[in-house]
Amino acid sequence: MDLTLKIWRQKGPQDKGQMVEYKVTDISEHMSFLEMMDVLNEGLVAKGEVPVAFDHDCREGICGMCSLHINGEPHGPDRGITTCQLHMRMFKDGDTIYIEPWRAKAFPVIKDLIVDRMAFERIQQAGGYISVNTSGNTQDANAIPISKHNADLSMDAAACIGCGACVASCKNSSAMLFVSAKVSQFALLPQGQIEAADRVRNMVKQMDEEGFGNCTNTGACEVECPKGISLENIARMNREYLKASM
Amino acid sequence: MSVLSSSIARKVAMALSALFLIIFLIIHLAVNLTSLFSADAFNEASHFMGTNPLIQFAMQPVLIFGVVFHFVMGFVLELRNRGARNVKYAKFNGAASSTWASRNMIISGAVILAFIVLHFIDFWIPELNTKYVLGDMSGVLPGEEGYRYFEELQHKFANPLRVGAYVVAFVLLAIHLMHGFQSAFQSMGFNNKYTGFVKAFGKFYSIVIPLGFIIVALCHHFNH
Numbered sequence: 001m002d003l004t005l006k007i008w009r010q011k012g013p014q015d016k017g018q019m020v021e022y023k024v025t026d027i028s029e030h031m032s033f034l035e036m037m038d039v040l041n042e043g044l045v046a047k048g049e050v051p052v053a054f055d056h057d058c059r060e061g062i063c064g065m066c067s068l069h070i071n072g073e074p075h076g077p078d079r080g081i082t083t084c085q086l087h088m089r090m091f092k093d094g095d096t097i098y099i100e101p102w103r104a105k106a107f108p109v110i111k112d113l114i115v116d117r118m119a120f121e122r123i124q125q126a127g128g129y130i131s132v133n134t135s136g137n138t139q140d141a142n143a144i145p146i147s148k149h150n151a152d153l154s155m156d157a158a159a160c161i162g163c164g165a166c167v168a169s170c171k172n173s174s175a176m177l178f179v180s181a182k183v184s185q186f187a188l189l190p191q192g193q194i195e196a197a198d199r200v201r202n203m204v205k206q207m208d209e210e211g212f213g214n215c216t217n218t219g220a221c222e223v224e225c226p227k228g229i230s231l232e233n234i235a236r237m238n239r240e241y242l243k244a245s246m
Numbered sequence: 247m248s249v250l251s252s253s254i255a256r257k258v259a260m261a262l263s264a265l266f267l268i269i270f271l272i273i274h275l276a277v278n279l280t281s282l283f284s285a286d287a288f289n290e291a292s293h294f295m296g297t298n299p300l301i302q303f304a305m306q307p308v309l310i311f312g313v314v315f316h317f318v319m320g321f322v323l324e325l326r327n328r329g330a331r332n333v334k335y336a337k338f339n340g341a342a343s344s345t346w347a348s349r350n351m352i353i354s355g356a357v358i359l360a361f362i363v364l365h366f367i368d369f370w371i372p373e374l375n376t377k378y379v380l381g382d383m384s385g386v387l388p389g390e391e392g393y394r395y396f397e398e399l400q401h402k403f404a405n406p407l408r409v410g411a412y413v414v415a416f417v418l419l420a421i422h423l424m425h426g427f428q429s430a431f432q433s434m435g436f437n438n439k440y441t442g443f444v445k446a447f448g449k450f451y452s453i454v455i456p457l458g459f460i461i462v463a464l465c466h467h468f469n470h
Contacts, residue, residue, distance in 0.1 A: 006336065019336050072339025098337040105332045171340060171349050172327035174253075204254055213330030214253045214323050216351065217429040223343035235437030241254045242435060 001027050001093035005040065007052055008100045010109050017109065019098075029089040033076060034059060034066065036088055053112040059084040061226065064161030067168070068113055069100040074165035074224050082163060082226045102164050104173035106210040119210040120162050120178060126206035127199035128182040130191050144190050154188035157181045159227040166221035166229070172213030177221040179207050180237035181229045187240050197244035204241055256323065261433035263316040264426055270309060271455050278462045281399055289393035293385040296373060296395075317359055324352045347425040354422035361415030368402055403466035412463045416456040423452035 002025045010017030024040050031039070034056050041051035057065040066083040070076035076086040091097065099113065107115040132138060158181075166177035183200050186192025192199070215234060222231045250256050277295060281288035295301055340349050347354070376382050387394045403409055427448030431437070436444070 069335060072335065072337040073342050100335055100337070103331050103333055103335050105330050169343055173330035204252055208253050211330060213327035214256060216323070216348070217432045218344035218348040220340065220343035231432065232437045235432050235435045238254055238258065238433060239435030242258065
């Protein structure tokens with residue numbers, strides 16, 4: 001298929017940037033979206049132009065690196081997938097595709113389609129951990145009884161790969177779904193109880209300091225999340241926060 | 247206000263003021279509905295609400311604070327949230343993942359605010375003027391018999407433009423509540439096996455309550 005691409009090009013963090021139009025031809029419907037981007041870049045390199053910079057790593061939907069805003073949606077029009085799992089069969093011959101970086105003040109553009117997601121790392125460092133003695137006498141995790149229900153919910157929350165699609169899809173650029181997944185995965189387990197109050201307070205404080213917006217419960221994040229993280233996690237984080245504040 | 251320095255505290259405060267206003271709407275509609283059945287009942291209820299010291303000097307200030315807080319906070323949050331995305335998308339397909347109502351609470355809210363200004367000019371400010379500036383707490387027009395409230399209500403709804411504005415405002419209120427009702431529960435951390443019921447009841451409330459206000463306005467307009 002032949003496609004028209006409108007891609008955000010920005011030389012560096014200080015550059016103003018603009019949308020630039022490209023044409024790609026003979027794209028197979030079996031290609032992944034990133035393979036289509038590779039074809040585009042090979043063409044650009046052959047012409048002596050600078051290839052389009054975009055984040056990618058595992059290309060199997062588990063690393064959370066790929067981060068393209070495609071035709072107005074993070075990770076494109078399909079559901080429950082990352083950009084690397086998006087196939088070109090989702091598009092038609094002659095389509096025009098808009099490709100943009102995640103847009104949020106807390107995710108500044110580094111180059112072209114690559115954004116700096118260190119804000120998520122700093123939120124994690126503020127409390128997304130548990131204190132475990134790993135000096136050789138670590139307690140066997142299976143020795144601690146955990147209800148199946150909570151273990152499942154915790155596992156669901158832990159599926160978050162921190163890609164930032166929640167922020168990108170939110171009209172408020174809120175990071176609540178990400179932070180709530182990280183808070184929930186520990187809040188649901190006995191190992192997470194000791195630091196529970198400090199964790200939620202510190203992570204929410206860091207989230208606010210990073211400049212993410214306020215959640216207004218539109219639910220867009222849940223729909224666009226490649227890992228199906230539920231809004232129930234945000235409600236749980238709100239409860240945890242209220243509990244910690246009392 | 248340091249209490250409202252965190253994003254979660256702000257959303258819980260929005261939710262609490264919203265739930266307070268949701269309860270207020272039921273009381274207001276209950277009084278309005280009496281006007282459809284009996285002018286006397288409406289007059290009695292209006293006079294009680296307008297002169298009872300507990301309602302006038304304890305509940306009314308709380309209500310005004312709730313209304314002002316909800317609006318001011320709504321606008322503050324909107325401005326902050328717009329600032330959180332300094333470069334806009336060339337293409338943003340919000341409809342793919344969320345409802346129009348949820349994305350445009352500021353628009354429905356602004357229309358409701360405009361309506362409240364009209365409502366205050368129509369009813370509340372003249373009422374305060376009569377009672378507290380002119381000092382007439384009788385609820386009776388000079389030289390006439392019986393309470394004035396029903397008479398004033400019918401007079402206000404004679405103008406089709408005003409009735410039209412009321413209908414538009416209440417349609418926007420319905421849209422606002424369609425998202426706001428369940429959202430308030432979610433903000434306070436209520437998301438469990440009863441959420442399906444909350445969502446369904448929220449939809450029911452969002453349609454029935456504004457529709458009630460619209461029916462009262464239309465009935466008085468056409469029966470005058």
